[in-house]
Amino acid sequence: MSRSSANQTPTRPRPTRAPSSDYRGPVDREWISLGDHRKRNTAILAIVAIILTIFIGRLIELQGFRGSALASEATGQRLKEIALPAARGAITDAAGNPLAVTVQAYNVTADQTLIADPVAAAAAMAPILSVDPAALAARLSGTRRFVYVAKNITPENWQRIADLQLPGILKEGTSKRVYPDGSLAANIVGFVGADGKGLGGLELGLQKELAGTDGTQTYERGQGGRAIPTAQHTKVEAVAGSTVKLTIDRDIQYVAQQAIAEQVAAAHAQSGTVVVMDPHTGKILALATAPTFDPNDFSKARSSDMGNRALSDVYEPGSTAKTMTMAAVIDQGGANPTSAFTIPGTLKRGDKVFHDDVAHGTWHLTLAGILAKSSNLGTILASERIGSRTFNSYIRKFGMGAPTGLNFPGESDGVLPAYKDWSQTTFPTLVFGQGMNVNTVQAASVYATIANDGVRVTPSIIDSVTAADGTVTPGTTPEETVVVSAKTAKTVRSMLEMVVSKDGTAPKARIPGYRVAGKTGTAQVAVNGGYGRDVVASFIGMAPADKPELVVAVTIVKPRVGRWGGQLAAPVFKEGMMSALKTRHVPPTGTVAPQIPLKFGKNG
Numbered sequence: 035m036s037r038s039s040a041n042q043t044p045t046r047p048r049p050t051r052a053p054s055s056d057y058r059g060p061v062d063r064e065w066i067s068l069g070d071h072r073k074r075n076t077a078i079l080a081i082v083a084i085i086l087t088i089f090i091g092r093l094i095e096l097q098g099f100r101g102s103a104l105a106s107e108a109t110g111q112r113l114k115e116i117a118l119p120a121a122r123g124a125i126t127d128a129a130g131n132p133l134a135v136t137v138q139a140y141n142v143t144a145d146q147t148l149i150a151d152p153v154a155a156a157a158a159m160a161p162i163l164s165v166d167p168a169a170l171a172a173r174l175s176g177t178r179r180f181v182y183v184a185k186n187i188t189p190e191n192w193q194r195i196a197d198l199q200l201p202g203i204l205k206e207g208t209s210k211r212v213y214p215d216g217s218l219a220a221n222i223v224g225f226v227g228a229d230g231k232g233l234g235g236l237e238l239g240l241q242k243e244l245a246g247t248d249g250t251q252t253y254e255r256g257q258g259g260r261a262i263p264t265a266q267h268t269k270v271e272a273v274a275g276s277t278v279k280l281t282i283d284r285d286i287q288y289v290a291q292q293a294i295a296e297q298v299a300a301a302h303a304q305s306g307t308v309v310v311m312d313p314h315t316g317k318i319l320a321l322a323t324a325p326t327f328d329p330n331d332f333s334k335a336r337s338s339d340m341g342n343r344a345l346s347d348v349y350e351p352g353s354t355a356k357t358m359t360m361a362a363v364i365d366q367g368g369a370n371p372t373s374a375f376t377i378p379g380t381l382k383r384g385d386k387v388f389h390d391d392v393a394h395g396t397w398h399l400t401l402a403g404i405l406a407k408s409s410n411l412g413t414i415l416a417s418e419r420i421g422s423r424t425f426n427s428y429i430r431k432f433g434m435g436a437p438t439g440l441n442f443p444g445e446s447d448g449v450l451p452a453y454k455d456w457s458q459t460t461f462p463t464l465v466f467g468q469g470m471n472v473n474t475v476q477a478a479s480v481y482a483t484i485a486n487d488g489v490r491v492t493p494s495i496i497d498s499v500t501a502a503d504g505t506v507t508p509g510t511t512p513e514e515t516v517v518v519s520a521k522t523a524k525t526v527r528s529m530l531e532m533v534v535s536k537d538g539t540a541p542k543a544r545i546p547g548y549r550v551a552g553k554t555g556t557a558q559v560a561v562n563g564g565y566g567r568d569v570v571a572s573f574i575g576m577a578p579a580d581k582p583e584l585v586v587a588v589t590i591v592k593p594r595v596g597r598w599g600g601q602l603a604a605p606v607f608k609e610g611m612m613s614a615l616k617t618r619h620v621p622p623t624g625t626v627a628p629q630i631p632l633k634f635g636k637n638g
Contacts, residue, residue: 120246122211122230123275125223125237127284128319128497132214133223134237134329139210140192142183146176148202155200162194163187174202186210211237213329219287221342222280222321222495224443225329234332234340236278236495239443243499246275274502281317281497281509286310289613290322293606294588298324301593301602307344307474308606309587310614313482313576316491316512318440318475319584319614321345345438345445348471349570349589352557353408353599355429355467357526358480359417360405361488362428365522368419371402371529374634377412384458388414391556403632406532408539408554410466422461426453429464431517432483432490438475439492439512448472467557478587481552481574484527485582487520527551531579531627534604540573543604545612547622549579552607554599559592568592573603577611578623586611 125134142163149155156171163170163184173183183203187195192205211226224235231245232238249272290308298306310320323343327335363369377397381388390410397409404412417425430436435450449471451460463469475493483490496509518526530551534543539554552575558565572589576582588603588610596602 118249118251118270118272119209119230120248120272121209121274122226123244123246123502124277125244126277126279127219127282127287128280128317129284130279131284133219133280133282133284134211134213136209137212138189139186139208140189141185141206141208142187142192142195143204143206144174144181144183145202145204146174146178146181149174150201155203158198158200159183159195159203162191215284216328216330217326218284218291219280219282219321220326220329221323221340221344222282223329225332225340235342235443236280239441240278240496240499243278244275246502247273249273276502277500279497279500281312281319281495282321283310283319283614283617285617286610286614287320287322290320290610291324291326293609294322294590295324295326297590297602297606301590301595303590303594303602304592305343305347306590306606307347307588308610309344309474309478309585310610311478311482311493311585311587313485313582313585314491316439316479316482316493317497318493318495320610321475321495341444342442343591344474345440345442346473347591348446348448348473349591350468350470350557350560351472351477352467352555352570352572353410354477354480354553354555354572354574355470355472356405356408356413356465357484357530357553358429358432358434359413359425359465360401360529361484361518361522361526362425363401363416363420364525365428365488365518366420366424369401369416371400371525371630373401373416375399375401375404375412375415377404377409377415381411381414381462383414383462386459386462388462397633398635399633400631402529402532402630405529405553406535406538406632408533413466414462417461417465422456423453425461425465426456428517429470431515432480433476434470434472438473438479439510440475440495442495446471446473448476467555474587474589477572477574477589478585481576481587482585483517484523484530485576485585486523488516488518488523490515490517527576527579527582528628528630530575532630532632534575535627537632538600539598540575540600540604542600543573543575543607545577545608545615548577548615549623549625549627550575550577550611551579551582552576552604554604556597556599569597571597571599571602573599573607575607575611577615578620579627580623580625583618583620584611584614586614 122136124132126132152171152174155174156167160167160170173181186208195203222235224237225233226237227233232241249270252268290310294306294308306324308320308322311318321344325339327339332340377399379395388411399407399409399412401416404416435448437447460469479493491514492512494509494512498509499507530553531549532538533553534540534550540552543550543552552573555572557570559568559570570589570591571593574587576585586607588606590602593602
């Protein structure tokens with residue numbers, strides 16, 4: 035044995051371990067790890083297969099079953115629909131002269147990011163737009179890509195702005211409602227709002243006819259909102275509004291407006307109205323009110339001046355209503371123009387004592403004299419010859435308490451108490467024009483009935499409506515009602531001529547060369563169940579009296595200078611009637627007015 039061998043420690047044999055049932059050794063562990071990876075991959079593949087199956091199924095659903103619907107939805111999201119506003123129809127007078135028209139206009143817009151010097155740009159545009167330069171400069175300053183600078187400017191003013199060649203200042207096409215004659219017939223025509231819709235007068239009442247029907251244009255939008263040139267476009271053209279021709283005569287309307295405005299100012303009155311009618315057709319030739327307004331700039335007007343007082347405001351007619359009473363009495367055979375009446379200083383009916391406007395002793399007047407002197411007491415005595423029920427039937431046929439037929443926005447029907455509600459004092463009060471309310475057109479219609487031989491023709495103000503395609507629709511055919519006989523109407527006209535005689539209450543209504551018939555009214559204004567100092571002064575008449583062609587009604591409300599209808603309203607009647615007779619080419623009267631005695635016996 036060598037040294038080296040002798041010094042080595044003998045190697046002990048490793049103890050042996052009986053193999054257990056789960057022991058596999060190193061090679062077995064590697065095999066198990068590989069098996070796990072295979073199982074995991076198989077699971078992943080299965081999951082992927084499931085996902086792919088779902089995706090393919092969804093794709094089949096989208097393309098095969100919902101493809102067209104989704105395509106339509108996507109197209110819908112790209113579609114842009116814009117309105118094509120219809121041109122608003124014009125309003126003209128009877129001769130076709132424009133009273134309201136729609137014209138081309140522009141809105142001025144700005145891209146603030148393109149304006150290098152807002153102050154300089156504002157200084158250049160402010161005089162053209164009539165705005166404050168500092169406020170305009172503030173409007174032009176900022177980072178907004180779109181702001182409105184001004185709206186509804188004329189093409190001429192836009193051209194002046196365009197000539198400045200200001201970067202960032204753009205235009206937008208629009209339209210504007212224009213009233214060429216300003217306040218002329220403004221209370222008939224009315225006005226429109228910023229959205230172009232009617233807010234008053236016939237602009238409101240005929241909104242549907244004037245507005246027309248808007249069209250639409252649809253196009254497909256691409257990136258940035260621009261229209262896709264090759265995409266499908268659809269367009270429905272707008273249908274322009276109809277043109278409305280009125281019965282109003284611009285020249286007659288102008289004179290009526292000027293005359294009533296001057297008298298309202300001179301009398302320091304609250305307001306006034308004038309109605310001019312053709313009694314045979316019912317057509318209204320003028321419908322004036324004062325104060326009035328300019329519909330081109332209605333924001334500066336008082337709301338009380340923007341309606342039509344001749345239709346909306348009512349008043350007690352006072353003595354102008356006595357014409358209805360006289361017509362009823364004569365038509366029923368209760369009296370004739372020369373019938374004699376003895377009139378005391380007072381009359382008691384029911385629990386009320388009635389008086390005339392002036393205190394007097396016993397008067398001896400004919401029926402014509404009662405009307406010429408405007409005696410309340412004489413009218414009561416005459417009316418009692420026919421009774422209250424008969425009287426009620428007549429005044430309702432004259433149109434009291436009923437619509438005029440004009441269907442005007444804000445129109446009042448007036449007030450006439452139902453017969454069943456009449457008291458012992460209602461009848462004697464109504465016969466001389468108190469206890470009822472009328473508008474000026476209703477009052478004018480009474481005299482138009484007398485002028486038209488007793489036939490009442492429903493008033494009208496629309497002559498025709500012409501659609502965009504040229505179709506013309508005439509105005510509504512007026513209704514006709516026989517109120518009194520032609521003989522009665524002629525008799526009443528001769529009595530009304532005495533009112534404008536030197537012995538009547540309205541000599542200021544006389545017109546050289548023409549016979550005039552009419553009646554004054556000075557009606558107290560009702561206040562809290564009684565009457566105060568305020569009055570409505572009126573005159574309604576016709577000419578030529580022997581063959582009437584025109585009726586003019588005038589009211590002046592709450593005058594402070596002057597009081598009587600013959601003093602205040604008669605001169606306005608005269609001016610309006612003279613103008614209308616000339617405009618309508620009515621020749622002077624060729625006959626002489628009959629003279630009817632107003633008194634008999636000895637007057638106290």
